[in-house]
Amino acid sequence: MIRVLLFAHLQESVGESMLEVRGDIQSVGTLKEWLAEHYPLPGIRQVMTAVNEAYATDETALQSGDTVAFIPPVSGG
Amino acid sequence: MIRVLLFAHLQESVGESMLEVRGDIQSVGTLKEWLAEHYPLPGIRQVMTAVNEAYATDETALQSGDTVAFIPPVSGG
Amino acid sequence: MDKECYCVTEAPIPVDQVICRVQARDTGAITTFIGTVREWTKGRRTLYLEYQAYIPMAVRMLKQIGDEIKERWPGTETAITHRIGRLEIGEAAVVIAVSSSHRKAAYDANAFAIERIKEMVPIWKKEHWEDGETWIGNQAGNIAYPDRQPFSKGS
Amino acid sequence: MDKECYCVTEAPIPVDQVICRVQARDTGAITTFIGTVREWTKGRRTLYLEYQAYIPMAVRMLKQIGDEIKERWPGTETAITHRIGRLEIGEAAVVIAVSSSHRKAAYDANAFAIERIKEMVPIWKKEHWEDGETWIGNQAGNIAYPDRQPFSKGS
Numbered sequence: 001m002i003r004v005l006l007f008a009h010l011q012e013s014v015g016e017s018m019l020e021v022r023g024d025i026q027s028v029g030t031l032k033e034w035l036a037e038h039y040p041l042p043g044i045r046q047v048m049t050a051v052n053e054a055y056a057t058d059e060t061a062l063q064s065g066d067t068v069a070f071i072p073p074v075s076g077g
Numbered sequence: 078m079i080r081v082l083l084f085a086h087l088q089e090s091v092g093e094s095m096l097e098v099r100g101d102i103q104s105v106g107t108l109k110e111w112l113a114e115h116y117p118l119p120g121i122r123q124v125m126t127a128v129n130e131a132y133a134t135d136e137t138a139l140q141s142g143d144t145v146a147f148i149p150p151v152s153g154g
Numbered sequence: 155m156d157k158e159c160y161c162v163t164e165a166p167i168p169v170d171q172v173i174c175r176v177q178a179r180d181t182g183a184i185t186t187f188i189g190t191v192r193e194w195t196k197g198r199r200t201l202y203l204e205y206q207a208y209i210p211m212a213v214r215m216l217k218q219i220g221d222e223i224k225e226r227w228p229g230t231e232t233a234i235t236h237r238i239g240r241l242e243i244g245e246a247a248v249v250i251a252v253s254s255s256h257r258k259a260a261y262d263a264n265a266f267a268i269e270r271i272k273e274m275v276p277i278w279k280k281e282h283w284e285d286g287e288t289w290i291g292n293q294a295g296n297i298a299y300p301d302r303q304p305f306s307k308g309s
Numbered sequence: 310m311d312k313e314c315y316c317v318t319e320a321p322i323p324v325d326q327v328i329c330r331v332q333a334r335d336t337g338a339i340t341t342f343i344g345t346v347r348e349w350t351k352g353r354r355t356l357y358l359e360y361q362a363y364i365p366m367a368v369r370m371l372k373q374i375g376d377e378i379k380e381r382w383p384g385t386e387t388a389i390t391h392r393i394g395r396l397e398i399g400e401a402a403v404v405i406a407v408s409s410s411h412r413k414a415a416y417d418a419n420a421f422a423i424e425r426i427k428e429m430v431p432i433w434k435k436e437h438w439e440d441g442e443t444w445i446g447n448q449a450g451n452i453a454y455p456d457r458q459p460f461s462k463g464s
Contacts, residue, residue, distance in 0.1 A: 007206055008278040008289040050276070053211040069208050069276070073291035076205070076212075076236055076277030077189050077248050077268055084361055085433040085444040127431070130366040146363050146431070150446035153360070153367075153391055153432030154344050154403050154423055170325060173343070179398055182347040185340065185419075188328070192337040192410060243334055255347060257423060264340075265416050 002031065002062055005069040010047070014039050029058035031068060047072055079108065079139055082146040087124070091116050106135035108145060124149055159233040160216035162209050162277070167235045167249045175233035176253035183257035185264040189248040191241050199284040205238040205247060208276040212236065215275040219267055223252070226266070227259040234267060236277055247279075314388040315371035317364050317432070322390045322404045330388040331408035338412035340419040344403040346396050354439045360393040360402060363431040367391065370430040374422055378407065381421070382414040389422060391432055402434075 004019040011017050019039070025031050028049050036044050048071040049056050055071075062068065081096040088094050096116075102108050105126050113121050125148040126133050132148075139145065159175050173184060191203050220232040231253045241247055250267045254260040271277075279290045314330050328339060346358050375387040386408045396402055405422045409415040426432075434445045 005208060007208055007276070008280070011206075012289075050208070050211055053208075053214055055274075069211065071208070071276050072278065072289070074272070074274065074276055075279040075290040076207070076275050077272040082363060084363055084431070085435070088361075089444075127363070127366055130363075130369055132429075146366065148363070148431050149433065149444070151427070151429065151431055152434040152445040153362070153430050154427045169328065173324065177345070177399060179348040181345050181399070184343040184345060186343075187412065187415075188339040188341075189412070190332070190336050190339060193334040244332060244336070257342065257344070257420075260342075261416060261420050265412075268412060 001064055003067045004031070004035070005067060007070070008072045010041060010044070010070055010072060013041060025062055027058065027062055028056055028060045028068065031062060032058065044070065078141055080144045081108070081112070082144065084147070085149045087118060087121070087147055087149060090118060102139055104135065104139055105133055105137045105145065108139060109135065121147065159231075160213050160220060161235040162207050162212050162216075163235060163237055164239040165237070167237050167246045169246070169249055172233050172235050172249045172251045176231040176251045178231060178253065180229075180255050181231075181253040182255045183260040184251060184253045185257075185260040186252075187248070187250040187264050187268050188246045189268070191243050191245050191247060193243045195281075200243065201282045201284060202243070203241045203247070204280040204282065205236075205241065206278045206280070207236065207238045209238075211276050216271070219270045219275070222270065223263045223266060227254065227263045230254045230259055230263050232263065232267060234271070236271070236275070238277070314386075315368050315375060316390040317362050317367050317371075318390060318392055319394040320392070322392050322401045324401070324404055327388050327390050327404045327406045331386040331406045333386060333408065335384075335410050336386075336408040337410045338415040339406060339408045340412075340415040341407075342403070342405040342419050342423050343401045344423070346398050346400050346402060348398045350436075355398065356437045356439060357398070358396045358402070359435040359437065360391075360396065361433045361435070362391065362393045364393075366431050371426070374425045374430070377425065378418045378421060382409065382418045385409045385414055385418050387418065387422060389426070391426070391430070393432065 002021045002025055006014055006017055032044050035041050050069040050071055051060050052067055079098045079102055083091055083094055109121050112118050127146045127148055128137050129144055193200055216234045223232050233251045236248045250264055252260050252264045281288055348355055371389045378385055378387050388406045391403045405419055407415050407419045436443055
């Protein structure tokens with residue numbers, strides 16, 4: 001199971017701050033494809049991703065237990 | 078009468094923070110000459126001067142009632 | 155000192171406390187930066203802001219910024235607190251304190267910290283305008299996200 | 310706001326109060342600089358410092374610096390408090406706060422203020438070392454006083 005965290009407009013778009021995804025998810029890229037099919041997240045393919053609190057790329061491999069966060073353009077400060 | 082203010086090492090050298098000078102003092106330059114003769118202030122000719130709280134030059138004219146301060150190199154901050 | 159130096163909090167930020175964390179006996183200069191909620195932005199009125207963070211990662215990234223600073227300006231100490239939740243006009247969203255034995259490093263490192271925060275710390279701001287609300291994207295604006303990776307060297 | 314913004318005082322400087330004086334509803338950024346008493350300078354140990362000022366002129370010169378800043382960085386507000394008397398290690402000798410709607414001006418104006426203070430405000434520091442005491446001259450060091458006039462343009 002992979003835990004997915006959503007923030008800002010992504011969170012509002014889905015109506016959830018957290019999703020749990022089960023199934024054959026090999027990489028961040030695969031997860032993005034899967035989410036784009038199942039949730040109203042049309043821009044998800046372009047969004048930055050963090051795996052276990054570190055920035056990652058679409059090629060980053062995933063395994064059960066990982067936490068994946070989608071990081072829209074930040075606006076802190 | 079001209080009021081003379083001394084600070085930092087000048088004040089310690091003379092042992093006073095304020096002097097009152099009477100007599101024919103036309104300008105800052107004249108005052109410096111007079112002080113150098115009467116007090117242990119050998120470097121006074123090179124020291125910055127303020128007249129009534131504004132920086133002045135040796136040519137600045139003085140009149141009775143003025144306050145002249147000698148400003149050694151500053152070290153605030 | 156590490157843990158306390160990098161915080162994300164819902165409470166108002168006590169500036170004095172952030173400053174305290176960077177003080178040491180060889181400190182000669184401390185700079186602080188306080189980012190506050192502005193009422194007017196280009197003629198548009200803000201009522202209040204709402205900040206959201208991916209808290210554990212944000213704290214980790216703030217600490218990374220502190221490490222980057224220590225590498226670039228040896229001898230400095232950095233503390234950063236970012237607030238989240240609802241913020242009213244005039245309130246502080248972020249406080250950055252940097253101490254150094256000399257002032258140039260304290261200014262430069264502080265300015266570096268706020269740039270890095272705006273680049274790569276997972277915190278988002280929602281503007282509640284008089285006439286609507288929006289989540290704000292990268293404030294640098296000119297950065298074509300997501301091509302610019304918010305990585306620092308080596309990460 | 311003027312009178313309260315430029316102070317010379319014997320009491321410890323309340324940083325929060327100096328910051329308060331520059332806050333306004335269009336403030337987006339506040340920078341502060343705190344100059345603190347350092348224990349070690351080039352291997353020499355300081356026990357404490359003693360500051361002396363020509364108070365009325367110092368206040369006037371601090372205000373002049375604020376005016377210079379307002380001219381160079383319109384829209385900024387500046388507050389400066391300098392402490393005098395005996396200061397222990399770690400205590401703040403000077404606190405400068407600058408507010409602006411944007412951060413670059415707040416950093417630049419703040420750095421300008423401390424440079425100007427060290428150049429032309431009639432305040433003197435006596436170092437009490439472990440092995441003696443001295444009144445310190447112009448800290449810039451490379452400035453051949455008194456050839457460099459501490460005037461700003463127009464004054």
